Amino acid sequence: MKIVVIMGGTSSEREVSLLSGDNISAALQKNGHEVISIDTVLPIEQIEKPIEVTQEHINQGDKNLLYLLAHPEIQSADFIFNALHGGSGENGIVQGILQTLGYSFNGSSAEGCTIAMDKVISKMIFEKNGIPTPEWLYFERNGGMDYPEIIEAILQKFNLPLVIKPGHEGSTVGLTIVENEDQIQTAIDCALQYNSVFLVEEYIAGRELTVSILGDQALPIVEISPLHGIYDYECKYTNGMSEYIIPAKLDPALNKQIQKMSVKAFNLLRCSGYGRIDLRLGADQQPYFFEMNTLPGMTKTSLVPKAAAAIGLSFNELLEEIIHLGRNGKK
Numbered sequence: 227m228k229i230v231v232i233m234g235g236t237s238s239e240r241e242v243s244l245l246s247g248d249n250i251s252a253a254l255q256k257n258g259h260e261v262i263s264i265d266t267v268l269p270i271e272q273i274e275k276p277i278e279v280t281q282e283h284i285n286q287g288d289k290n291l292l293y294l295l296a297h298p299e300i301q302s303a304d305f306i307f308n309a310l311h312g313g314s315g316e317n318g319i320v321q322g323i324l325q326t327l328g329y330s331f332n333g334s335s336a337e338g339c340t341i342a343m344d345k346v347i348s349k350m351i352f353e354k355n356g357i358p359t360p361e362w363l364y365f366e367r368n369g370g371m372d373y374p375e376i377i378e379a380i381l382q383k384f385n386l387p388l389v390i391k392p393g394h395e396g397s398t399v400g401l402t403i404v405e406n407e408d409q410i411q412t413a414i415d416c417a418l419q420y421n422s423v424f425l426v427e428e429y430i431a432g433r434e435l436t437v438s439i440l441g442d443q444a445l446p447i448v449e450i451s452p453l454h455g456i457y458d459y460e461c462k463y464t465n466g467m468s469e470y471i472i473p474a475k476l477d478p479a480l481n482k483q484i485q486k487m488s489v490k491a492f493n494l495l496r497c498s499g500y501g502r503i504d505l506r507l508g509a510d511q512q513p514y515f516f517e518m519n520t521l522p523g524m525t526k527t528s529l530v531p532k533a534a535a536a537i538g539l540s541f542n543e544l545l546e547e548i549i550h551l552g553r554n555g556k557k
């Protein structure tokens with residue numbers, strides 16, 4: 227097949243996307259495909275002769291992407307492998323363009339991505355359907371409340387520590403574990419740097435788990451033991467900063483229940499193809515689901531490839547399965 231791998235982009239997860247994209251491109255080439263790799267911030271003239279990306283390119287936003295995808299050279303591709311993470315690559319905007327132009331591509335539809343990217347909407351859907359999620363509140367920047375009112379509402383509902391995070395961001399960017407009252411306002415400002423909506427959640431002390439979904443199946447659960455208290459940016463992307471236990475050592479009934487809930491959540495958020503849901507197992511032995519990732523990391527050491535390896539699926543085979551699902555699955 228002729229496959230175009232799109233990567234980089236303008237989101238806060240740009241660097242991770244470049245790693246995923248390079249890995250995917252190399253593996254697809256090895257699998258015998260004709261591969262064109264594209265950093266989506268580069269101008270159309272640079273498709274064949276890539277130049278060094280500058281901050282200026284990134285500041286221009288996603289305008290180039292639109293022209294790139296409409297380019298005849300790209301339109302003759304059999305498949306677009308979207309290796310973007312976060313931002314427009316994962317929130318449904320790029321998927322909408324791909325669908326409009328009639329491409330087959332990996333992962334969820336525009337609709338699924340938009341729903342899953344929004345932590346507020348996701349949590350509402352979880353709550354309505356018996357998917358346990360941490361107790362929470364959410365506020366909008368222009369929601370008509372000032373800081374003292376917001377802080378009072380937060381303290382009325384939660385004990386410390388609590389968690390403040392942006393409404394739709396990834397890689398633990400903009401997230402603060404608030405240990406004392408004085409930190410609340412700074413944590414809010416930090417989250418608001420990324421989105422106009424932020425969430426406040428009860429802090430779940432417990433084991434960090436993640437469930438990969440491939441097709442309509444949950445892969446073996448991965449337990450993560452991050453060196454820092456939480457699975458933050460550094461622990462996610464630095465070798466040796468986290469330990470992984472695959473499959474997680476869980477009571478078989480609980481293991482099955484978490485996998486079943488994960489697939490249910492995947493379907494409720496209208497995701498398809500593959501994805502990965504993050505959760506913690508509380509000290510009360512209850513799972514608390516955080517969020518669904520519709521374009522999870524795809525470096526060789528990323529979590530979905532690790533989970534796939536646990537059922538004997540190599541990285542290269544996993545990519546072929548994702549392509550198969552993208553070409554044949556319903557969106």
Ligand SMILES: Nc1ncnc2c1ncn2[C@@H]1O[C@H](COP(=O)(O)OP(=O)(O)O)[C@@H](O)[C@H]1O
Pocket residue numbers: 360389391395396397398399401427428429430431434455456457458504506516517
């Ligand atoms: N309510 C919470 N209680 C405890 N830890 C949390 C909570 N929310 C997030 N975390 C920690 O922060 C990480 C990132 O949070 P998550 O909601 O998955 O956002 P992101 O989109 O940034 O991955 C989690 O994997 C977990 O380690």
Ligand SMILES: [Mg+2]
Pocket residue numbers: 397398504516517
């Ligand atoms: Mg997460």
